Amino acid sequence: MAPRSAKRPMTYARSGVDRAAIRGSLQALLARVHYRPPPTHGRPISRPGHYAGLIDVGRETIAATTDTVGTKVLLAQALGSWAEVGEDMVAINVNDLASVGARPFGFVDTISCSKPEPAIFAEIGRGLDRGLRAGRCALLGGETAVVPEIVDGIDLGGTALGFYPLRRRPITGERIRAGDALIGIPSSGLHANGFTLARRLLKVGRVDLRARRAATGPSIGLELLRATRSYVAVSEALADAPGTHGFAHLSGGGVRNLTRLTRRVGFELDEWPRIPPVFPWLQALGSVSDEEMFQTFNMGVGFVVIVSGARQSEALERLRQAGVRDARRIGTVEPEPGVRLPQWKLSYEGYA
Amino acid sequence: MAPRSAKRPMTYARSGVDRAAIRGSLQALLARVHYRPPPTHGRPISRPGHYAGLIDVGRETIAATTDTVGTKVLLAQALGSWAEVGEDMVAINVNDLASVGARPFGFVDTISCSKPEPAIFAEIGRGLDRGLRAGRCALLGGETAVVPEIVDGIDLGGTALGFYPLRRRPITGERIRAGDALIGIPSSGLHANGFTLARRLLKVGRVDLRARRAATGPSIGLELLRATRSYVAVSEALADAPGTHGFAHLSGGGVRNLTRLTRRVGFELDEWPRIPPVFPWLQALGSVSDEEMFQTFNMGVGFVVIVSGARQSEALERLRQAGVRDARRIGTVEPEPGVRLPQWKLSYEGYA
Numbered sequence: 001m002a003p004r005s006a007k008r009p010m011t012y013a014r015s016g017v018d019r020a021a022i023r024g025s026l027q028a029l030l031a032r033v034h035y036r037p038p039p040t041h042g043r044p045i046s047r048p049g050h051y052a053g054l055i056d057v058g059r060e061t062i063a064a065t066t067d068t069v070g071t072k073v074l075l076a077q078a079l080g081s082w083a084e085v086g087e088d089m090v091a092i093n094v095n096d097l098a099s100v101g102a103r104p105f106g107f108v109d110t111i112s113c114s115k116p117e118p119a120i121f122a123e124i125g126r127g128l129d130r131g132l133r134a135g136r137c138a139l140l141g142g143e144t145a146v147v148p149e150i151v152d153g154i155d156l157g158g159t160a161l162g163f164y165p166l167r168r169r170p171i172t173g174e175r176i177r178a179g180d181a182l183i184g185i186p187s188s189g190l191h192a193n194g195f196t197l198a199r200r201l202l203k204v205g206r207v208d209l210r211a212r213r214a215a216t217g218p219s220i221g222l223e224l225l226r227a228t229r230s231y232v233a234v235s236e237a238l239a240d241a242p243g244t245h246g247f248a249h250l251s252g253g254g255v256r257n258l259t260r261l262t263r264r265v266g267f268e269l270d271e272w273p274r275i276p277p278v279f280p281w282l283q284a285l286g287s288v289s290d291e292e293m294f295q296t297f298n299m300g301v302g303f304v305v306i307v308s309g310a311r312q313s314e315a316l317e318r319l320r321q322a323g324v325r326d327a328r329r330i331g332t333v334e335p336e337p338g339v340r341l342p343q344w345k346l347s348y349e350g351y352a
Numbered sequence: 353m354a355p356r357s358a359k360r361p362m363t364y365a366r367s368g369v370d371r372a373a374i375r376g377s378l379q380a381l382l383a384r385v386h387y388r389p390p391p392t393h394g395r396p397i398s399r400p401g402h403y404a405g406l407i408d409v410g411r412e413t414i415a416a417t418t419d420t421v422g423t424k425v426l427l428a429q430a431l432g433s434w435a436e437v438g439e440d441m442v443a444i445n446v447n448d449l450a451s452v453g454a455r456p457f458g459f460v461d462t463i464s465c466s467k468p469e470p471a472i473f474a475e476i477g478r479g480l481d482r483g484l485r486a487g488r489c490a491l492l493g494g495e496t497a498v499v500p501e502i503v504d505g506i507d508l509g510g511t512a513l514g515f516y517p518l519r520r521r522p523i524t525g526e527r528i529r530a531g532d533a534l535i536g537i538p539s540s541g542l543h544a545n546g547f548t549l550a551r552r553l554l555k556v557g558r559v560d561l562r563a564r565r566a567a568t569g570p571s572i573g574l575e576l577l578r579a580t581r582s583y584v585a586v587s588e589a590l591a592d593a594p595g596t597h598g599f600a601h602l603s604g605g606g607v608r609n610l611t612r613l614t615r616r617v618g619f620e621l622d623e624w625p626r627i628p629p630v631f632p633w634l635q636a637l638g639s640v641s642d643e644e645m646f647q648t649f650n651m652g653v654g655f656v657v658i659v660s661g662a663r664q665s666e667a668l669e670r671l672r673q674a675g676v677r678d679a680r681r682i683g684t685v686e687p688e689p690g691v692r693l694p695q696w697k698l699s700y701e702g703y704a
Contacts, residue, residue, distance in 0.1 A: 018498070055492060117377060
């Protein structure tokens with residue numbers, strides 16, 4: 001297979017995702033939300049823009065996060081394979097809980113569809129079960145809306161809830177300082193991010209989803225569809241360890257996600273691991289810039305742990321003991337704010 | 353205005369909502385979800401089919417519930433008025449928390465849309481703020497997905513979280529017994545239920561949304577769009593009171609919702625209040641049966657409190673003190689299971 005390459009570089013915006021428009025609308029909405037509940041109804045302790053909303057309620061701190069699978073469902077539909085996105089529903093949410101060091105305890109799913117098909121729902125359920133198992137949380141409820149006038153196909157989302165066991169405190173990134181080590185955990189593929197761009201690239205390159213990218217291995221379609229890895233085991237292994245300063249789930253926004261943790265210092269990613277071939281292969285389909293690739297896809301690293309330099313070996317050992325054997329150092333925290341990838345001469349200032 | 357009447361009676365199923373198909377698909381999904389987390393990750397204590405999922409976590413019991421506004425958004429779109437459905441997003445969810453006596457503390461919203469329009473998002477935000485105020489909870493986060501290939505217009509949903517303050521226990525209906533009094537609290541209109549049928553009836557009757565149903569009052573469109581009343585004040589006033597045995601939010605399924613509380617005994621609704629004229633007016637548009645009306649719409653009662661007969665006056669007094677002055681007795685718990693409306697010779701066995 002020799003995919004065609006586009007003349008003009010493809011971007012996330014040109015593929016149909018206008019980040020500025022989304023940001024503008026979200027700001028318009030949030031500008032109208034003023035209400036703060038009385039302290040008897042909980043005390044929000046969140047920092048805006050972080051991965052999860054945190055609130056002190058009764059004798060516990062609860063974390064909540066919500067996300068949808070987005071246009072990856074269109075790939076599931078094209079391939080007639082739904083378990084992967086069922087698993088994603090949970091994984092994308094519990095990974096955001098893992099980013100604040102919260103232990104997942106519950107999940108509720110939301111399925112909006114044009115027609116309820118039992119065979120598809122059964123496959124989504126199979127994936128949901130896998131996601132709950134990897135995220136170690138219970139299905140507390142859900143909503144199935146059949147709204148053919150609003151939804152074409154299936155829209156999948158959910159909300160995950162976490163708490164802080166024993167003496168654990170929220171891990172927000174405020175203790176991150178220059179000299180800390182960045183430990184990266186590999187992703188399992190694209191996860192559920194950048195699919196509007198990825199699908200556009202497949203179209204530009206006239207790629208057959210059933211073809212293989214390499215001589216061996218799965219079809220392109222199944223390679224892209226692979227379910228999101230859960231990083232709950234990573235967070236649980238390190239959240240209570242001394243020297244753990246931050247966690248970052250590299251979801252939509254790629255490496256820019258690191259700036260959600262702190263802007264006091266910066267992240268020098270000078271030991272980025274070998275990028276899985278599917279990313280440069282996609283990149284070549286539309287002459288996408290390195291800058292756009294690293295701020296749209298995870299490029300092989302799905303989760304980053306920030307630990308004090310002195311605790312790096314101990315952290316890697318704790319991860320091994322928890323069954324996470326593919327973690328490795330990918331960079332260092334430095335005084336200058338932002339995110340830098342010197343190998344690609346890339347530098348990002350903020351999150352979005 | 354003299355709306356036309358359909359020859360063949362309209363039903364919820366004929367309007368496009370196939371309850372059996374939804375139930376079948378949901379069962380197919382749930383049959384695949386087997387995972388139960390270890391007790392260190394929370395202990396679910398829910399009864400399936402109740403209003404909210406309950407879980408013991410750390411030192412608290414947390415309740416979670418999720419719901420979408422459904423096709424009512426199409427009315428908002430037709431009228432270009434979005435604050436009402438923004439308020440609904442919160443109200444429909446906190447009312448389900450109120451049904452298990454949980455105190456709301458947090459809400460996360462989910463907006464899936466084809467295009468983010470700041471003016472619409474601002475109005476949704478205005479409604480969201482009202483909903484949070486009435487539900488007394490904080491906005492903990494949200495997700496805005498722009499997915500024009502999946503959603504046409506806007507799909508609105510959310511998840512609400514509650515807890516049990518002090519010595520309050522979940523109110524599940526298990527203490528309901530024959531002789532208990534049923535206290536009804538009026539609804540503020542259709543709330544966000546039955547809109548697929550309501551919109552179909554408007555179409556059958558060729559009703560102009562800008563016309564008025566009565567000589568005075570709002571247009572039909574605005575009357576139907578009115579935001580869902582919050583019953584959090586009702587639940588908070590009575591959840592800690594002796595003799596409070598159950599709460600029921602009459603959402604989709606109408607009076608059938610009462611059977612979600614218990615099937616050991618039954619509900620005799622022999623003092624149903626005057627039905628607000630919008631319901632019989634809608635009913636006449638499509639010759640809808642009384643049976644279908646009471647199992648699709650709230651028919652004027654949005655929330656029911658079940659208290660021991662001896663505590664009825666005390667409960668009404670507590671509600672008055674909390675500012676709820678329109679509550680009144682609507683029936684009695686009797687030994688025979690099910691729900692009965694003797695005035696209309698109606699009888700329902702279960703929920704769906």
